[in-house]
Amino acid sequence: TFTLLTNTFRHTRNKMRVRRPALLCELHSHTTWSDGELSLPELVDLYGTAGFNMLCVTDHVLRADDPWPADNGRACVSADNVPDYLAEIERERARALSAFGLLLVPGLELTYNDRDPDRACHAVAVGLERFVSMDNGPAAAMETARAAGAAIVVAHPHELGAPAGVRAPTRYFSRRWRELDGLFDRVELFNSGHLFGWVADKGLPPVACGDLHRAEQFPGWTTLVPCEHDAEALVEYLRSPRPVFLTRLE
Numbered sequence: 001t002f003t004l005l006t007n008t009f010r011h012t013r014n015k016m017r018v019r020r021p022a023l024l025c026e027l028h029s030h031t032t033w034s035d036g037e038l039s040l041p042e043l044v045d046l047y048g049t050a051g052f053n054m055l056c057v058t059d060h061v062l063r064a065d066d067p068w069p070a071d072n073g074r075a076c077v078s079a080d081n082v083p084d085y086l087a088e089i090e091r092e093r094a095r096a097l098s099a100f101g102l103l104l105v106p107g108l109e110l111t112y113n114d115r116d117p118d119r120a121c122h123a124v125a126v127g128l129e130r131f132v133s134m135d136n137g138p139a140a141a142m143e144t145a146r147a148a149g150a151a152i153v154v155a156h157p158h159e160l161g162a163p164a165g166v167r168a169p170t171r172y173f174s175r176r177w178r179e180l181d182g183l184f185d186r187v188e189l190f191n192s193g194h195l196f197g198w199v200a201d202k203g204l205p206p207v208a209c210g211d212l213h214r215a216e217q218f219p220g221w222t223t224l225v226p227c228e229h230d231a232e233a234l235v236e237y238l239r240s241p242r243p244v245f246l247t248r249l250e
Contacts (some may be wrong), residue, residue, distance in 0.1 A: 061082075061109065066113055110141045127232070
């Protein structure tokens, strides 16, 4: 693991010529709009107090027959409530910027759950400001979201086997990443406390995300992006081949 990280960071350092300060960004987080335990204002206070520059709010959107809402007694973002979801992000945007200098960026986690891990896939659409259906599968959703202007970050890309402590592995991407070329921009090398070393082995463009659901998960691995303090600039940078910094906050 040490060799892998050393080589990854050396490669990033050698490629990057920083011309502006790198911004501390959380690209993957959840609220009570889906399976998070914090309200949006609570999430803003957590990251704002910690000095983050950008916070991407990426609650889950599910396919119509996904059993998660019925099993858990909670809804996720849907075609019916996505206007209210985006409106609350917009309302919090001014407070976050004024109180903390924290820029809120809307998004969704394109979530395709399946009992077969080889069919299960999650991808974060950073900067997405419209509903995207999951009913036609993860590839179609990624294509639609990217066409709508979002940056697509593949989340927790598990490999073959059932990782310890993971109830629902998502292996669709690791089986099909070559076929999905052009539909994604970045891949989580780190998700919360999990390292997906195969992402670095294959040379896929890495990011590090907190995937925060509960306050006690904070802090952890995160991404520094050398872009302007602007949502469109963040999305444009993530969609480019330019490298980012990965760091762990203690």
